[in-house]
Amino acid sequence: MAEQIRVVMEYNQDGFLLYAENFCGAFTRGKSKEEAMSKFEMEIKQYLKWRTDSKASLEEKYEPFLVQEKVSDLNICDADSDIIFETEKVPLTREEYENLKQLVIKSAKDFNELYNSIPNKNYSVLSARKTFYGSVPRTAAEMYVHTNNVTSYYVGEIGALIENKEDILQNRIHALKEVERLPGYLDNKVIEGSYNEMWSLRKVLRRFLWHDRIHAKAMYRMAIKAFDKEIIKNPFYFEEK
Structure with missing residues:
Protein backbone atom coordinates (compact mmCIF):
# COMPACT_ATOMS: atom_id res chain seq x y z
CA MET A 1 0.00 0.00 0.00
CA ILE A 83 0.72 30.03 4.72
CA ILE A 84 0.66 28.45 8.18
CA PHE A 85 -0.40 24.81 8.35
CA GLU A 86 -3.18 23.87 10.74
CA THR A 87 -0.76 21.33 12.22
CA GLU A 88 1.71 24.17 12.89
CA LYS A 89 -0.65 25.62 15.49
CA VAL A 90 -0.36 22.84 18.09
CA PRO A 91 2.23 22.56 20.91
CA LEU A 92 5.52 20.72 20.44
CA THR A 93 6.74 17.88 22.61
CA ARG A 94 10.37 17.99 23.65
CA GLU A 95 11.08 14.99 21.40
CA GLU A 96 9.39 16.60 18.39
CA TYR A 97 11.36 19.79 18.87
CA GLU A 98 14.70 18.01 19.26
CA ASN A 99 14.07 15.94 16.12
CA LEU A 100 13.15 19.00 14.07
CA LYS A 101 16.06 20.96 15.53
CA GLN A 102 18.52 18.28 14.42
CA LEU A 103 17.05 18.33 10.90
CA VAL A 104 17.33 22.11 10.74
CA ILE A 105 20.97 21.95 11.86
CA LYS A 106 21.71 19.11 9.42
CA SER A 107 20.21 21.17 6.61
CA ALA A 108 22.50 24.11 7.38
CA LYS A 109 25.52 21.81 7.65
CA ASP A 110 24.72 20.22 4.29
CA PHE A 111 24.13 23.65 2.74
CA ASN A 112 27.68 24.53 3.80
CA GLU A 113 29.04 21.31 2.30
CA LEU A 114 27.45 22.07 -1.06
CA TYR A 115 28.53 25.72 -1.01
CA ASN A 116 32.12 24.96 -0.02
CA SER A 117 32.53 22.49 -2.91
CA ILE A 118 31.91 25.22 -5.52
CA PRO A 119 35.28 26.47 -6.87
CA ASN A 120 34.25 30.01 -7.81
CA LYS A 121 31.43 31.25 -5.65
CA ASN A 122 31.06 34.50 -7.59
CA TYR A 123 30.62 32.92 -11.02
CA SER A 124 27.29 31.95 -12.54
CA VAL A 125 25.88 30.70 -15.83
CA LEU A 126 22.41 31.96 -14.93
CA SER A 127 20.88 34.95 -16.68
CA ALA A 128 19.98 38.00 -14.64
CA ARG A 129 16.34 38.00 -13.54
CA LYS A 130 14.26 40.32 -11.41
CA THR A 131 11.08 39.84 -9.44
CA PHE A 132 8.88 42.23 -7.50
CA TYR A 133 11.40 41.91 -4.64
CA GLY A 134 14.52 42.68 -6.67
CA SER A 135 17.27 40.71 -8.40
CA VAL A 136 17.18 36.92 -8.06
CA PRO A 137 20.43 35.49 -6.59
CA ARG A 138 22.56 34.08 -9.42
CA THR A 139 25.93 33.13 -7.93
CA ALA A 140 26.60 30.67 -5.13
CA ALA A 141 27.74 33.56 -2.93
CA GLU A 142 24.52 35.50 -3.52
CA MET A 143 22.39 32.41 -2.86
CA TYR A 144 24.29 31.70 0.35
CA VAL A 145 23.91 35.22 1.72
CA HIS A 146 20.21 35.31 0.83
CA THR A 147 19.50 31.92 2.41
CA ASN A 148 21.39 32.79 5.58
CA ASN A 149 19.98 36.29 5.96
CA VAL A 150 16.38 35.11 6.45
CA THR A 151 17.47 33.56 9.77
CA SER A 152 17.04 36.70 11.86
CA TYR A 153 13.75 37.46 10.12
CA TYR A 154 12.25 34.02 10.73
CA VAL A 155 13.10 33.76 14.43
CA GLY A 156 12.37 37.45 14.93
CA GLU A 157 8.78 36.84 13.89
CA ILE A 158 8.30 34.71 17.02
CA GLY A 159 10.22 37.06 19.32
CA ALA A 160 13.83 35.81 19.20
CA LEU A 161 16.00 38.79 18.25
CA ILE A 162 19.46 38.07 16.83
CA GLU A 163 22.20 39.56 14.70
CA ASN A 164 23.02 37.22 11.82
CA LYS A 165 26.39 35.47 11.77
CA GLU A 166 28.10 34.97 8.40
CA ASP A 167 28.25 31.16 8.57
CA ILE A 168 24.82 29.58 8.03
CA LEU A 169 25.46 26.66 10.39
CA GLN A 170 26.72 28.83 13.24
CA ASN A 171 23.90 31.28 12.59
CA ARG A 172 21.30 28.52 12.72
CA ILE A 173 22.66 27.16 16.02
CA HIS A 174 22.79 30.70 17.43
CA ALA A 175 19.19 31.38 16.36
CA LEU A 176 17.84 28.19 17.93
CA LYS A 177 19.60 28.94 21.21
CA GLU A 178 17.79 32.27 21.31
CA VAL A 179 14.48 30.58 20.50
CA GLU A 180 15.06 28.23 23.44
CA ARG A 181 15.39 31.26 25.73
CA LEU A 182 11.80 32.27 24.95
CA PRO A 183 9.42 31.48 27.85
CA GLY A 184 7.21 28.50 26.99
CA TYR A 185 8.67 28.12 23.50
CA LEU A 186 7.37 24.54 23.23
CA ASP A 187 3.83 25.89 23.64
CA ASN A 188 4.22 26.92 19.99
CA LYS A 189 2.16 30.09 20.31
CA VAL A 190 0.70 31.43 17.07
CA ILE A 191 1.83 35.03 16.60
CA GLU A 192 0.83 37.67 14.08
CA GLY A 193 4.04 38.98 12.56
CA SER A 194 5.03 41.37 9.80
CA TYR A 195 2.49 42.04 7.04
CA ASN A 196 -0.21 40.25 9.10
CA GLU A 197 1.46 36.88 8.48
CA MET A 198 0.86 34.23 11.14
CA TRP A 199 3.88 32.46 12.63
CA SER A 200 4.70 29.71 15.12
CA LEU A 201 7.86 27.85 16.10
CA ARG A 202 6.73 24.85 14.06
CA LYS A 203 6.36 27.10 11.03
CA VAL A 204 9.81 28.65 11.57
CA LEU A 205 11.44 25.21 11.65
CA ARG A 206 9.60 24.11 8.52
CA ARG A 207 10.46 27.35 6.75
CA PHE A 208 14.18 26.86 7.47
CA LEU A 209 14.09 23.41 5.87
CA TRP A 210 11.95 24.54 2.94
CA HIS A 211 13.98 27.68 2.21
CA ASP A 212 17.29 25.80 2.42
CA ARG A 213 15.91 23.22 0.02
CA ILE A 214 14.79 25.79 -2.55
CA HIS A 215 18.15 27.53 -2.72
CA ALA A 216 20.33 24.45 -2.31
CA LYS A 217 18.58 22.95 -5.33
CA ALA A 218 19.11 26.13 -7.36
CA MET A 219 22.76 26.31 -6.24
CA TYR A 220 23.45 22.67 -7.10
CA ARG A 221 21.87 22.87 -10.55
CA MET A 222 23.73 26.07 -11.36
CA ALA A 223 27.04 24.64 -10.11
CA ILE A 224 26.95 21.41 -12.13
CA LYS A 225 26.37 23.47 -15.27
CA ALA A 226 29.22 25.84 -14.50
CA PHE A 227 31.82 23.40 -13.14
CA ASP A 228 32.89 19.77 -13.24
CA LYS A 229 29.99 17.83 -11.77
CA GLU A 230 32.35 15.39 -10.05
CA ILE A 231 33.67 18.05 -7.67
CA ILE A 232 30.27 19.44 -6.65
CA LYS A 233 28.92 17.88 -3.47
CA ASN A 234 25.29 16.79 -3.44
CA PRO A 235 24.38 16.13 0.22
CA PHE A 236 20.68 16.78 -0.50
CA TYR A 237 20.64 14.05 -3.19
CA PHE A 238 19.08 16.30 -5.82
CA GLU A 239 18.64 14.97 -9.33
CA GLU A 240 19.83 16.92 -12.33
CA LYS A 241 17.10 18.90 -14.01
Whole structure:
Protein backbone atom coordinates (compact mmCIF):
# COMPACT_ATOMS: atom_id res chain seq x y z
CA MET A 1 0.00 0.00 0.00
CA ALA A 2 1.29 3.47 -0.90
CA GLU A 3 2.32 5.77 1.94
CA GLN A 4 0.25 8.93 2.00
CA ILE A 5 1.71 12.40 1.57
CA ARG A 6 -0.43 14.96 3.38
CA VAL A 7 -0.40 17.92 1.01
CA VAL A 8 -0.90 21.58 1.87
CA MET A 9 -1.52 23.70 -1.23
CA GLU A 10 -0.92 27.41 -1.74
CA TYR A 11 -1.88 28.69 -5.17
CA ASN A 12 -3.18 31.35 -7.52
CA GLN A 13 -3.45 31.92 -11.26
CA ASP A 14 0.35 32.06 -11.58
CA GLY A 15 1.20 28.69 -10.06
CA PHE A 16 0.99 26.12 -7.29
CA LEU A 17 3.20 25.55 -4.24
CA LEU A 18 2.61 22.20 -2.56
CA TYR A 19 4.08 21.18 0.78
CA ALA A 20 4.33 17.74 2.36
CA GLU A 21 2.87 18.30 5.81
CA ASN A 22 4.23 14.99 7.13
CA PHE A 23 7.70 15.36 5.54
CA CYS A 24 8.81 18.68 7.02
CA GLY A 25 10.39 20.94 4.41
CA ALA A 26 9.61 18.81 1.35
CA PHE A 27 7.74 20.64 -1.40
CA THR A 28 6.96 20.78 -5.09
CA ARG A 29 5.73 23.49 -7.41
CA GLY A 30 4.26 23.77 -10.87
CA LYS A 31 2.13 25.83 -13.20
CA SER A 32 -0.77 23.48 -12.48
CA LYS A 33 -1.88 21.41 -9.50
CA GLU A 34 -1.40 18.25 -11.56
CA GLU A 35 2.17 19.16 -12.49
CA ALA A 36 3.10 19.89 -8.87
CA MET A 37 1.39 16.72 -7.60
CA SER A 38 3.21 14.58 -10.16
CA LYS A 39 6.58 15.65 -8.74
CA PHE A 40 5.89 14.51 -5.18
CA GLU A 41 7.02 10.90 -5.36
CA MET A 42 10.52 11.86 -6.54
CA GLU A 43 10.70 14.76 -4.08
CA ILE A 44 9.86 12.51 -1.13
CA LYS A 45 12.36 9.85 -2.18
CA GLN A 46 15.14 12.45 -2.45
CA TYR A 47 14.06 14.01 0.84
CA LEU A 48 14.11 10.68 2.69
CA LYS A 49 17.50 9.80 1.26
CA TRP A 50 18.78 13.15 2.55
CA ARG A 51 17.10 12.78 5.94
CA THR A 52 18.31 9.25 6.59
CA ASP A 53 21.50 9.10 4.47
CA SER A 54 20.34 5.72 3.22
CA LYS A 55 18.26 4.07 0.52
CA ALA A 56 15.59 3.04 3.01
CA SER A 57 12.05 3.62 1.75
CA LEU A 58 13.22 4.48 -1.77
CA GLU A 59 11.30 1.55 -3.24
CA GLU A 60 8.03 2.54 -1.57
CA LYS A 61 5.21 4.25 -3.41
CA TYR A 62 3.81 7.56 -2.22
CA GLU A 63 0.33 8.90 -2.76
CA PRO A 64 -0.33 12.64 -2.28
CA PHE A 65 -3.70 13.80 -0.97
CA LEU A 66 -4.87 17.30 -0.14
CA VAL A 67 -5.49 18.26 3.50
CA GLN A 68 -5.39 22.08 3.36
CA GLU A 69 -5.41 24.78 0.70
CA LYS A 70 -5.16 28.54 0.45
CA VAL A 71 -5.57 30.96 -2.42
CA SER A 72 -2.66 33.39 -2.27
CA ASP A 73 -2.19 36.95 -3.50
CA LEU A 74 1.60 36.56 -3.35
CA ASN A 75 4.05 35.70 -6.14
CA ILE A 76 3.64 31.94 -5.93
CA CYS A 77 5.67 31.48 -9.13
CA ASP A 78 8.67 32.90 -7.22
CA ALA A 79 8.02 30.67 -4.17
CA ASP A 80 6.63 33.57 -2.15
CA SER A 81 4.61 32.10 0.70
CA ASP A 82 2.81 33.10 3.89
CA ILE A 83 0.72 30.03 4.72
CA ILE A 84 0.66 28.45 8.18
CA PHE A 85 -0.40 24.81 8.35
CA GLU A 86 -3.18 23.87 10.74
CA THR A 87 -0.76 21.33 12.22
CA GLU A 88 1.71 24.17 12.89
CA LYS A 89 -0.65 25.62 15.49
CA VAL A 90 -0.36 22.84 18.09
CA PRO A 91 2.23 22.56 20.91
CA LEU A 92 5.52 20.72 20.44
CA THR A 93 6.74 17.88 22.61
CA ARG A 94 10.37 17.99 23.65
CA GLU A 95 11.08 14.99 21.40
CA GLU A 96 9.39 16.60 18.39
CA TYR A 97 11.36 19.79 18.87
CA GLU A 98 14.70 18.01 19.26
CA ASN A 99 14.07 15.94 16.12
CA LEU A 100 13.15 19.00 14.07
CA LYS A 101 16.06 20.96 15.53
CA GLN A 102 18.52 18.28 14.42
CA LEU A 103 17.05 18.33 10.90
CA VAL A 104 17.33 22.11 10.74
CA ILE A 105 20.97 21.95 11.86
CA LYS A 106 21.71 19.11 9.42
CA SER A 107 20.21 21.17 6.61
CA ALA A 108 22.50 24.11 7.38
CA LYS A 109 25.52 21.81 7.65
CA ASP A 110 24.72 20.22 4.29
CA PHE A 111 24.13 23.65 2.74
CA ASN A 112 27.68 24.53 3.80
CA GLU A 113 29.04 21.31 2.30
CA LEU A 114 27.45 22.07 -1.06
CA TYR A 115 28.53 25.72 -1.01
CA ASN A 116 32.12 24.96 -0.02
CA SER A 117 32.53 22.49 -2.91
CA ILE A 118 31.91 25.22 -5.52
CA PRO A 119 35.28 26.47 -6.87
CA ASN A 120 34.25 30.01 -7.81
CA LYS A 121 31.43 31.25 -5.65
CA ASN A 122 31.06 34.50 -7.59
CA TYR A 123 30.62 32.92 -11.02
CA SER A 124 27.29 31.95 -12.54
CA VAL A 125 25.88 30.70 -15.83
CA LEU A 126 22.41 31.96 -14.93
CA SER A 127 20.88 34.95 -16.68
CA ALA A 128 19.98 38.00 -14.64
CA ARG A 129 16.34 38.00 -13.54
CA LYS A 130 14.26 40.32 -11.41
CA THR A 131 11.08 39.84 -9.44
CA PHE A 132 8.88 42.23 -7.50
CA TYR A 133 11.40 41.91 -4.64
CA GLY A 134 14.52 42.68 -6.67
CA SER A 135 17.27 40.71 -8.40
CA VAL A 136 17.18 36.92 -8.06
CA PRO A 137 20.43 35.49 -6.59
CA ARG A 138 22.56 34.08 -9.42
CA THR A 139 25.93 33.13 -7.93
CA ALA A 140 26.60 30.67 -5.13
CA ALA A 141 27.74 33.56 -2.93
CA GLU A 142 24.52 35.50 -3.52
CA MET A 143 22.39 32.41 -2.86
CA TYR A 144 24.29 31.70 0.35
CA VAL A 145 23.91 35.22 1.72
CA HIS A 146 20.21 35.31 0.83
CA THR A 147 19.50 31.92 2.41
CA ASN A 148 21.39 32.79 5.58
CA ASN A 149 19.98 36.29 5.96
CA VAL A 150 16.38 35.11 6.45
CA THR A 151 17.47 33.56 9.77
CA SER A 152 17.04 36.70 11.86
CA TYR A 153 13.75 37.46 10.12
CA TYR A 154 12.25 34.02 10.73
CA VAL A 155 13.10 33.76 14.43
CA GLY A 156 12.37 37.45 14.93
CA GLU A 157 8.78 36.84 13.89
CA ILE A 158 8.30 34.71 17.02
CA GLY A 159 10.22 37.06 19.32
CA ALA A 160 13.83 35.81 19.20
CA LEU A 161 16.00 38.79 18.25
CA ILE A 162 19.46 38.07 16.83
CA GLU A 163 22.20 39.56 14.70
CA ASN A 164 23.02 37.22 11.82
CA LYS A 165 26.39 35.47 11.77
CA GLU A 166 28.10 34.97 8.40
CA ASP A 167 28.25 31.16 8.57
CA ILE A 168 24.82 29.58 8.03
CA LEU A 169 25.46 26.66 10.39
CA GLN A 170 26.72 28.83 13.24
CA ASN A 171 23.90 31.28 12.59
CA ARG A 172 21.30 28.52 12.72
CA ILE A 173 22.66 27.16 16.02
CA HIS A 174 22.79 30.70 17.43
CA ALA A 175 19.19 31.38 16.36
CA LEU A 176 17.84 28.19 17.93
CA LYS A 177 19.60 28.94 21.21
CA GLU A 178 17.79 32.27 21.31
CA VAL A 179 14.48 30.58 20.50
CA GLU A 180 15.06 28.23 23.44
CA ARG A 181 15.39 31.26 25.73
CA LEU A 182 11.80 32.27 24.95
CA PRO A 183 9.42 31.48 27.85
CA GLY A 184 7.21 28.50 26.99
CA TYR A 185 8.67 28.12 23.50
CA LEU A 186 7.37 24.54 23.23
CA ASP A 187 3.83 25.89 23.64
CA ASN A 188 4.22 26.92 19.99
CA LYS A 189 2.16 30.09 20.31
CA VAL A 190 0.70 31.43 17.07
CA ILE A 191 1.83 35.03 16.60
CA GLU A 192 0.83 37.67 14.08
CA GLY A 193 4.04 38.98 12.56
CA SER A 194 5.03 41.37 9.80
CA TYR A 195 2.49 42.04 7.04
CA ASN A 196 -0.21 40.25 9.10
CA GLU A 197 1.46 36.88 8.48
CA MET A 198 0.86 34.23 11.14
CA TRP A 199 3.88 32.46 12.63
CA SER A 200 4.70 29.71 15.12
CA LEU A 201 7.86 27.85 16.10
CA ARG A 202 6.73 24.85 14.06
CA LYS A 203 6.36 27.10 11.03
CA VAL A 204 9.81 28.65 11.57
CA LEU A 205 11.44 25.21 11.65
CA ARG A 206 9.60 24.11 8.52
CA ARG A 207 10.46 27.35 6.75
CA PHE A 208 14.18 26.86 7.47
CA LEU A 209 14.09 23.41 5.87
CA TRP A 210 11.95 24.54 2.94
CA HIS A 211 13.98 27.68 2.21
CA ASP A 212 17.29 25.80 2.42
CA ARG A 213 15.91 23.22 0.02
CA ILE A 214 14.79 25.79 -2.55
CA HIS A 215 18.15 27.53 -2.72
CA ALA A 216 20.33 24.45 -2.31
CA LYS A 217 18.58 22.95 -5.33
CA ALA A 218 19.11 26.13 -7.36
CA MET A 219 22.76 26.31 -6.24
CA TYR A 220 23.45 22.67 -7.10
CA ARG A 221 21.87 22.87 -10.55
CA MET A 222 23.73 26.07 -11.36
CA ALA A 223 27.04 24.64 -10.11
CA ILE A 224 26.95 21.41 -12.13
CA LYS A 225 26.37 23.47 -15.27
CA ALA A 226 29.22 25.84 -14.50
CA PHE A 227 31.82 23.40 -13.14
CA ASP A 228 32.89 19.77 -13.24
CA LYS A 229 29.99 17.83 -11.77
CA GLU A 230 32.35 15.39 -10.05
CA ILE A 231 33.67 18.05 -7.67
CA ILE A 232 30.27 19.44 -6.65
CA LYS A 233 28.92 17.88 -3.47
CA ASN A 234 25.29 16.79 -3.44
CA PRO A 235 24.38 16.13 0.22
CA PHE A 236 20.68 16.78 -0.50
CA TYR A 237 20.64 14.05 -3.19
CA PHE A 238 19.08 16.30 -5.82
CA GLU A 239 18.64 14.97 -9.33
CA GLU A 240 19.83 16.92 -12.33
CA LYS A 241 17.10 18.90 -14.01
